[in-house]
Amino acid sequence: MKADLPAALGGPVPGSTVLTLPPAPGTHVTVRGLAKAFGGAPLYSGFDLDLPRGRIVSIFGPNGCGKSTLMNMIAGLMAPDAGEILFDGKSLRDTRIGYVFQNYRDALFPWISARDNIAYPLRRSGMKAAAVQARVDELVALFEIRFDLARYPYELSGGQMQTVCIMRSLATRPEVLFLDEPFSALDFEMTLFIRAKLQEAQAAAGTTLVIVSHDLEDAVFLADRILLLTRRPTRIAEIVPFDLPRPRRPEAVADPEFVRVKAHTLAVFRREMSA
Numbered sequence: 001m002k003a004d005l006p007a008a009l010g011g012p013v014p015g016s017t018v019l020t021l022p023p024a025p026g027t028h029v030t031v032r033g034l035a036k037a038f039g040g041a042p043l044y045s046g047f048d049l050d051l052p053r054g055r056i057v058s059i060f061g062p063n064g065c066g067k068s069t070l071m072n073m074i075a076g077l078m079a080p081d082a083g084e085i086l087f088d089g090k091s092l093r094d095t096r097i098g099y100v101f102q103n104y105r106d107a108l109f110p111w112i113s114a115r116d117n118i119a120y121p122l123r124r125s126g127m128k129a130a131a132v133q134a135r136v137d138e139l140v141a142l143f144e145i146r147f148d149l150a151r152y153p154y155e156l157s158g159g160q161m162q163t164v165c166i167m168r169s170l171a172t173r174p175e176v177l178f179l180d181e182p183f184s185a186l187d188f189e190m191t192l193f194i195r196a197k198l199q200e201a202q203a204a205a206g207t208t209l210v211i212v213s214h215d216l217e218d219a220v221f222l223a224d225r226i227l228l229l230t231r232r233p234t235r236i237a238e239i240v241p242f243d244l245p246r247p248r249r250p251e252a253v254a255d256p257e258f259v260r261v262k263a264h265t266l267a268v269f270r271r272e273m274s275a
């Protein structure tokens with residue numbers, strides 16, 4: 001009869017409540033007590049995280065540490081074994097999210113044009129044709145699209161396909177946008193372009209952005225916070241703030257603050273690799 005024991009012997013402490021970590025001020029997404037194991041091997045357990053509203057968080061860590069798994073659990077693409085994920089205290093179902101898949105070549109519908117791919121989530125939401133057209137035109141202007149959107153995905157270059165994927169993900173004005181390795185297959189010119197456009201779109205809409213990257217420069221360049229993960233079983237090694245003013249232009253990579261944050265991030269990463 002544990003409940004009858006005095007507190008010192010393991011009974012309840014008078015007036016105590018279940019201890020849950022309250023979200024930090026300005027938090028949009030709260031992750032508490034997340035657990036996930038594959039084949040009996042724990043990947044995450046008791047994992048807590050706060051994602052700040054309207055900010056860009058990069059997830060960075062060694063291969064196989066669970067970057068994609070973490071993002072997919074938060075985005076509702078993979079069920080956690082335990083834990084709670086809340087968006088402003090609401091569930092995912094009551095939240096508009098966007099997702100850009102790592103493998104953009106397979107992410108677009110091949111049987112409809114690029115324009116119809118971008119319009120697809122708007123049509124599905126029941127939006128009227130004129131409003132759909134207006135929203136797609138807005139995105140075309142924002143992304144300065146000069147290629148023919150009447151073309152089918154297979155007729156586009158890799159960079160063009162990825163641009164279409166990002167436009168589609170932004171179409172419904174998501175509150176939270178998830179991007180898994182959005183730069184991994186882009187050439188340098190395209191990377192600079194997408195970095196600039198993502199910053200513009202994010203600033204215009206105040207979207208909360210979560211980006212997985214395994215390129216250190218990409219991870220740091222866009223981020224307000226770099227979430228550094230350890231090897232599995234995965235914990236947070238450090239959350240590194242990066243407050244360089246926006247918009248960050250390509251030259252920002254030579255800024256002393258960028259160089260400092262990148263060096264620090266690399267040092268934490270290397271420490272974790274040798275731990």
Ligand SMILES: Nc1ncnc2c1ncn2[C@@H]1O[C@H](COP(=O)(O)OP(=O)(O)OP(=O)(O)O)[C@@H](O)[C@H]1O
Pocket residue numbers: 038039043061062063064065066067068069070214
């Ligand atoms: N569906 C699954 N079944 C079994 N194991 C899985 C599954 N998904 C992921 N894993 C394992 O969980 C770990 C984390 O995988 P995850 O893809 O999240 O890592 P990551 O950090 O994104 O890796 P990468 O840098 O290679 O993209 C890996 O060891 C992986 O093998």
Ligand SMILES: [Mg+2]
Pocket residue numbers: 067068069212
């Ligand atoms: Mg991954």
